[in-house]
Amino acid sequence: MTASDILDHHQVKKTTPRVALIQAMQEARVPLSENEIKERMGELYDRATFYRSVQTLSSAGIIHRIVADNVMVKYALNNCENGHHHQVDHAHFFCRQCHHLYCLKSIKVQTLDLPSGFVDEEHDLVIRGICDQCNSQLK
Ligand SMILES: [Zn+2]
Ligand SMILES: [Zn+2]
């Protein structure tokens, strides 16, 4: 799906920054931080627009936000290619060495059985450690 198809499908108005943001994420294929997105967007990046776009795209179910650690937030596309799967149902892995964040699609996060009256709006599982790439360089 192209970036503009995704926006159409979610009935989100097409704007140049939104299209550029989605394209940056499609090209990268891994979750990106604001700085990484900024580098990819070049002149199309604008701080205020970025925050608004990220808000719009996440409430529309197009992207998800991952808090990697105390200072780093990354963004990744949802699985719109595959039947619009918008629930963040997978774990994430943050490598402390190379600061890459991985969507571990094969590791499913279960729906939690909360006490009655509690409403789950967002829950994350972020595992922090050393990724396979960095690990193989250590040997
Ligand atoms: Zn979708
Ligand atoms: Zn690593």
Ligand SMILES: [Zn+2]
């Ligand atoms: Zn993810």
